[in-house]
Amino acid sequence: MMPVAIITGGASGIGLAVAERLLDDGWKVAVIDADGAALIDAEDLLGGEEAVFLSADVTDEDEIAEVFNQAVDTLGPVTALVNAACVKRHARFEETSAELFRQVLEINLVGSFIAAEAALERMGHELAVVNMVSVSALRANSGDTAHGASQAGVKMMTEVMALELAGRGVRVNCVAAAPIETPDVAFGPHGGRQRAWLERTPLSRAPSVREVTAAVAYLLSPEAGSVTGHTLVVDGGFSVSGLLPGD
Template identity: 30%
Template sequence: MTHNSSRFDGKTALITGGTSGMGLATAHRLIAEGAEVVVTGRDKTRLDAAVAELGERAYGIAGDVTDLGDLDTMVAVVADRFGRLDVVFANAGIGSFQPIDQVTGALFDDVIGANVKAAFFTIQKALPLLPDHAAIVINASFGLHRGVPGTALYSASKAAVHNLTRTLAAELAPRRIRVNSVSPGYIDTPAFRAELSEEAQQGAAGLSPAGRVGTSEDVAAAAAFLASGDATYINGHDLRVDGGLTAVDAAALL
């Protein structure tokens, strides 16, 4: 995959949940294109390993993005070290899949906290550091475009963050701050491999017209595009990175 090595020269990006999967791949992509990147994560050991892998233009801040005190600390550290943020990728979140009758109040709070509250307050807290014409990208999911049994809570949380995308695109328009989301389909991440059997992973590949599951790098390329100057006329949009999963009936292609 080719990179434009200068799209993010002189820019600083914040990526929440940047220690693995799509967040880590996006950090690699932005650094390859010239950015300095701040990554966050709850696990200090994993965070240190990610920063070591990313190299000298990466900086890690440990903390829980569902904790407003931790978010305040993270933003204060970014302000002190970098002074500004040009890109925010609100990527942190969790998957949770069960029938509606198995959703407890505690589970509801956990999923909404990780997927909605964290994105909302990450952006709110980061806003004072964003100059005019900055870019925000939120990680949503193909689930907001398709009804899948056993995903009511998760899909509702991701529909909420895309509605946040559209609302903030309007609210921040006077500052020309663009807000978009990406909706990954089935993506080969550590969580994907941990949650699905080998058979289920192969089945997921067969559901996409692309004939495969996506890679974290596929999502990173989309997030980098939306955050870049190449997307200055794209705002309030959800970019599906799903190999055609939600647009094309794969069975009809057989």
């Protein structure tokens, strides 16, 4: 039987790339996203009998329950969940309002929690969860008060889930990625914030989409059957770098 993955935030960005990778690897995939236009584009790109495309807000428990039921009815019990739904709002601490802080935590942290609960209730014999986070989950970065707090929360939630759910055949891990270079995000001399990341990255390059999706695919695979509660970092060494040569 083909394994079934649900991907939140799967209609664009890294979520879409993960959906494409898993379909190529022989998975059935349910793509969930709140952006209707992006869902249409994703279906045009990936549509087929092994994929379904469903609209839902990850912060709405009723909507998530409904689309997870639709996914299970169409594809079968959930084998894997990839939480890729995320909002990034860069603002320094004194510029971060309580409203902004709540919005970011609601989508990034509470949304991941709601989706994970829904997947657990609809899992098959085993379940693998991968929560996508930024390297801001691991170290402080200026301008990331809300985003960093949300990502660190997801990382800790991942570890607690791994601890509590292992006896039920559930593995829970994170992939922590640095900003990824894409046609829409440049890392050249005028790349602004992105360029600043590279200046503190030992490998002096941004990770590729393929490298990040390969990390996700590994953590969902049987080869990672003994890996749980782990954060697999794909960042060119950014999270462990201190002063670089020449500083």
